[in-house]
Amino acid sequence: MSEVFEGYERQYCELSVNLSRKCTSASTLPDGAQRNQQLAELNATLDEADVLIRKMDLEARSLQPSLKVTFLAKLREYKADLNKLKKEVKKLALANSNQASQEDLLEAGAYAASTNQRERLSMSTERLDRSTDRVRESRRTALETEELGISILEDLHQQRETLLSSHIKLHGVDDAIDKSKKILSSMSKRMSRNKWIVGAVIGVLVLAIIFILYFKLSH
Template sequence: MDLEARSLQPSMKATLLAKLREYKTDLNNLKNEVKRVASANASITARDELLELGRIDSLAVSNDQKGRLLMTTERLNQSTDRLTNSRKTLLETEELGVSILQDLHQQRQSLHHAHKSLHGVDDNISKSRKILAAMSKRMSRINGLLAP
């Protein structure tokens, strides 16, 4: 989410980054609260006190916290889905890039082979031209000797 927010326009970026920081703070607070509740097993009296306080405020606080936790969880799930889709797109793009590079390599080899063949043909044409020139000279001499 952070990367997506940073890549947006400056007008939207600031608000989204502020919300993201708020969500991160909320998430860290919730994590700390979960750790405190989980570590309460070490101290049964502290747990009992928390439960008593929780009973007094439980409806107002827990509903608000549950709502925020559900919203945060939903946003995390959406971000996970986006990351999964991005990873799939990345892999498809990588496969396409590899395929293109293989095609380009094959085309390079074909061009290199054609270049070699062209040089071979050019050499053969040069040799043929020399042979024909020599034959033409010989024919001129023979014609010059035969024509009195």
């Protein structure tokens, strides 16, 4: 028997058991950093197992033909076991890669959704800003219109005051005209009376003159 081969064999069996245990443990781990770390450890252990297989192969081929056949048969079993373990690790890595791809897709989708949300939010903000500007413009126009209306009302009030003042003045003129009419009417009546008085005086004087002439002529 080859003690060197048996030493490699014991080391490989320990690695094989360790690999099987780690594969089972990795399959139950949640996706993420822990599984990635476990896969890295599995790959490192597989490399160690590959090294041991090559050492056992070299050792078996260096033995006598009677022993070589026995050890090469064992080596084929270990190689088959190692290939099986490699397939399990590859399967775990593929599942983890698919999960990572799905997560990337989800993240990409989430990023796209977030980008769309930001774009919609930006568009909504722009529409809100435009609406705010329109409201401000409408308010400014309303204030200008209100100021113009107040100015017009003030002008109308001043014109009303002017018209009222003119009306008062015209009323005063009307009163003065009425007074003047009354004075003229009174003067006209007085003149009419004076005419009658003057006429009466003249008539009396004429009668007196006629009477005097008659008296003188008759005597």
